[in-house]
Every structure is written in structure tokens, then in C-alpha cells.
Amino acid sequence: MSEAINLGSMDDIDEGEAKVVSGAENGTGEDIAVFHAEDGNFYALDDNCTHETASLADGWIEGTEVECPVHSAKFCLKSGTALCMPATIAARTHKVVVEDGEVLLYPNTSAVPASA
Ligand code: FES
Structure with a gap:
């Protein structure tokens, strides 16, 4: 497992908000968005939308989904699945x-079990 990045207190990311950890900071080269979802849990996805260029943060x-601010594609915060076009x-x-x-991010460690 990769080394954890401590993002500080969970109270520092309000529910319904996200925090971006830069690619340089997280070591992957890609910005990562850490979301505090409406179910109270935290999830992390690559920040850039897979459709074009947009920050998902x-x-x-909405619940455990995030809607891209550019063309409104939705992604499951738990699995990363693209839920609708484009x-x-x-x-x-x-x-x-x-x-x-404390919120700990493990870059490059999938949140989805291999059997899922
Ligand atoms: S850039 Fe996100 S849906 Fe187009």
C-alpha cells in the first residue's frame, strides 16, 4: 500500500465539499479530489473528468455521486463508474x-476491492 497523506481533520472538509491534492503532492502526477459525501464518508477520485478537462472537485x-461542472456527466464516488453521458x-x-x-489519502490504492 502506498504511504498515506494526512489531509488533516475531517471537519476541515465540509459535507458536500471536496479538497484537491495536487499531483506533485500526492506523487501520482494527477490531481486527486477528496470528497466528503452526503453519506458522511470520504471518497477520492482523480480530479480531472474522464470526458474532457474539468475539475470534479x-x-x-449529490448523495454518493459527483456531477461534472462542465457537461454534467456523473460519477459514482464509491467505484468511479461513469453513470451517464457524455x-x-x-x-x-x-x-x-x-x-x-484525521483524513488519510492513499494515492494509487484503489478504493474498489479486486473482487468487486
Ligand atoms: S468535461 Fe466532464 S462531462 Fe465533459
Whole structure:
């Protein structure tokens, strides 16, 4: 498993909001968006929409989905699955764990179990 990046207190990312961890900071070269979903959990996807160029962190969180702010494709925050057009390619997920109230991001560690 990759090394965790501590994003600080879970209270620092309001429910329905997201925080971007730059590619330089997370070591993947791709920005990662960490979402505080409406189910109270945290999820992480590559920030750039798989359709064209847009920050998913600037989109709208609805339940456990995020809607791209440019052409309104929706992605499942749990699996990264593209749920509607115009996106057809899933967003890459990353594991997020909350420990003692701190949000820990594990870049390049899929949030989706291999058997899923
Ligand atoms: S850039 Fe996201 S749906 Fe087009």
C-alpha cells in the first residue's frame, strides 16, 4: 500500500465539499479530489473528468455521486463508474481512511476491492 497523506481533520472538509491534492503532492502526477459525501464518508477520485478537462472537485455532490461542472456527466464516488453521458470511462479511485478524526489519502490504492 502506498504511504498515506494526512489531509488533516475531517471537519476541515465540509459535507458536500471536496479538497484537491495536487499531483506533485500526492506523487501520482494527477490531481486527486477528496470528497466528503452526503453519506458522511470520504471518497477520492482523480480530479480531472474522464470526458474532457474539468475539475470534479468543482462539481456538485449529490448523495454518493459527483456531477461534472462542465457537461454534467456523473460519477459514482464509491467505484468511479461513469453513470451517464457524455463520460464513458470510469474515474480512478483512491483509498481514503478516517482515523482518529484525521483524513488519510492513499494515492494509487484503489478504493474498489479486486473482487468487486
Ligand atoms: S468535461 Fe466532464 S462531462 Fe465533459
